[in-house]
Amino acid sequence: MRDLYIRRMALLEPLPRESYLNALPVVKHLAKDGIDFHKQVTFFVGENGSGKSTLIEALAISQGFNPEGGTKNFRFSTENSHSELHDYLRVVRGAMYPRDGFFLRAESFYNVASNIDQMDREPGLGGPVIGSYGGVSLHKQSHGESFLALAENRFGGRGLYILDEPEAALSPRGIIRLMQRMDELLSLDSQFIISTHSPMLLAFPGAEVYQIRAEGIESVRFQDTDHYRTSVRFLQNPESAVEEILGRDK
Template sequence: MFSSQFIRDITLLRDGIESFGNYPFALPAIRSFDRMELHPGVTFIIGENGSGKSTLLEAIAVAAGFNPEGGTRNFSFSTRASHSELHRYLRIGRGINKPTDGFFLRAESFFNVATEIERMDAEPAFGPPIIDSYGGVSLHEQSHGESFLALVMNRFGGNGLYILDEPEAALSPQRQLTVLARMHDLIADHSQFIIATHSPIMMAYPDATIYDCSAEGLRRV
């Protein structure tokens, strides 16, 4: 499994930061951040609201080449530029292999991703509709939980880097278990996950690495 690890570690380039008194560098989790090693399968980032876990995850995703609002690396739309500049100060330590698939999920902006898919499918194209890769049913015509499950079950194809921000937001406990089972299959198929979550169900995934964002800073637990 270690040979398939796409991101080995993430380092904060502290020398380039002018001040740790400004957002987001003033957050304890960022101010104390130096380097984090990632698990080849699943790394969780946890913490209370406002602790900086989503800010850190977003910066990791952008530094890894994803659109700040979510989607694959091919998505370049922007509804509202609200991401921080933290990604400019992260160094991504990559493995020798490159993922052939990838997705950044932000629960709060998944609606915008669904809208972008419909916009692209409305344009003339030679290939099949993009929505076919998501199960063939408009994501707007499903509940939030159904559309996210359709994403994980249909669009995630293995050998991928998947960065998920609070994926449990729209999922029942039973659906969270379904996602865990799908994650397990994808990890066996050489995928790597980085997940910010509040869910104890998600965090129960075996042999994962967990980092806690707290008032004391960022620490591995």
């Protein structure tokens, strides 16, 4: 791939002083240094509440995606809960424009599925929308099945894919299938920007991993993330790890 679709995010102007967003590490970092994208796959990893969803949602909205998820053609809205961060973002794009794209939010994927069914109930031009998602209503598949159907059928390459915790629906084997699909899409000039808690996904080769902590955001090796270290320590000796956690090791 000659260029990325998204090269950089920064703040255009300061947020209102009273905004809760100012306290988030991601927003402080955006204001101070901005975030540069160097690789076709970028992960954001950090504790619950560190601001990952806020950050990638604002990026997705700034690129014309529906705040609740979907392609750029989705316009449904069930809850107006997104932050105003996108209004303050300066996003530097590459020279190429993506041909495909999807913003996935694990929390509202159900509404994306409902919206596709709804669109197919209304008379429209062309074939049914669900055709490009594998042909089976996403409501008639399990959470993980419907997500893999999306990645394997609807994601078509030359795309910008912004995914918020894609692992939420997936078994370990499902995560492996997602990684295989990502690899295919990367060879078709795609860029992924992903928030995740999955130590498996973080190991995707050649990805840049930004770890968000209270002190700021740092590009780290996946082996050095808190998520990976905690998981490895646990899985190396689960019995004693659980005993220690529950205070039964004394």
